[in-house]
Amino acid sequence: MQIGNVKINGILSLGPMAGVTDLPFRLLCKEQGVDLLYTEMVSAKGIMYNNKNTEALISIDEKERPVALQLFGSDPYIMSEMAKKIEERNFDILDINMGCPVPKVVNNGEGSALLKNPSLIEEIVSSIVKAIQKPVTVKIRKGFSKDDCSAVEAAKAAEQGGASAIAVHGRTREQYYAGKADWDIIRRVKQSVSVPVIGNGDIATPQDAERMLSYTGCDGLMIARAARGNPWIFRQIKEYLDNGTIIEKPAINEVIDMILRHAKLQIEWKGEYTGIREMRKHVAWYTAGYPGSSKLRNKVNEIENLDELTFLLETYGEKANAIQ
CATH class of the missing domain: 1.10.1200.80 (Putative flavin oxidoreducatase; domain 2)
Known part of the structure; x- marks a missing residue:
């Protein structure tokens, strides 16, 4: 999978999870075969105000790479300026969070709140793409509310702004992590844009991974909650996709x-x-x-x-x- 000028030697990524995908856990997943790692999400304003917790969030070990650093915010100017400020850090891709469902993020117009404003999505992506040399990607959800399927519109806006890849979680903001992920929306996004699309949601087994690829035609797979306490899942999925072999869960x-x-x-x-x-x-x-x-x-x-x-x-x- 190619994301901008970054070659990813495989299709598996570890999805960003606050309080989970810190540097120690990422290193363990890397050992188990994950191809692309995402940091916990980092606040653009946190960088701007030199928040004491931010340094740990943006610290990356050379052994992890390639790594996508995930930034969140809603102000195009602040986002682009902070992207510029940290560009020399040793991440490979800058990812913009447009899917976080938690109220303290959404109520600030950040995370999945951006799904309601495609023109702002394009403006944010465009401003960051112009500010830095590294590839810019986005992570979105199916939509904001129950009957909202704005992912296609959001993905097109991101591509128009210059995004190099789009990850799609098949649930709405309203669903959080409940119910079933809608893989149809991932397939529709894949059919609507020309950049790589990474499918996310309900990949808990190697067989799920195979079904997601087959059903959606997506270019990559993102595993998040199923990797908690289970870094082995990446090795299991690779072995199954490559050789059809099922590796039993560890003793x-x-x-x-x-x-x-x-x-x-x-x-x-x-x-x-x-x-x-x-x-x-x-x-x-x-x-x-x-x-x-x-x-x-x-x-x-x-x-x-x-x-x-x-x-x-x-x-x-x-x-x-x-x-x-």
Whole structure:
């Protein structure tokens, strides 16, 4: 897949998720075969005002690349100026968030609120494309409200503004992440624009990935929530698409090893206090569906350091293996 002047050696991307797709998790997904990584979304105003949390969000390890840095905002001037300000950072693609459904973003006219204003979409994209040399892409949703299918219009506006690729999540803002993703809208966007289209929504298995490609004709696949606690999904999808082989889900010992590696990366990156507390939700995702995981989730909320986490997981692993 080619996005502007950036060659992507495959079709799989990790979708941006606030509080999830930080640098440690991205590195683990990279090891498992993902082709394109997206950062957590970064506020253009946060960059402008030197927000203390922004630096961590825009930090990228050379081993991750290619990486799309995702920016959100609604003011074309601020967006383009901040894009220019950070262009020398080591990301490869600048992605504009036009799909975030959370009220604090939408109420500022940002994220999925932009779907209601195609002319503003074109203006934002155009201003950033003129300001920087790196490819500019957008991530949109099906539409804003229940009966809204504005994705085609939004995609055309983005392409007109100079976007090099468009990712489409097949749900409306109103749906958030509930209900079924509409793959028809992804197919319609693909038929309406000439730039690469990345399909997103309800890709939870390798078979889903194959069906999405076949049904929509999209150029790439974006996996987001299904990757939480499951970086292996990228390797599984690749193996299935390439060879028709189904890789079984990892044994509990492999899961525990991955959790501990993730925890060490988090601590290295954010310190033990924050790193361990952020790992609590990841542990719940990693162990979902394994024997005794509900009791583990209760206990993990009490751990405060790596030694406690290691002991808890080793004890859990012994019990889980005995049950299996």
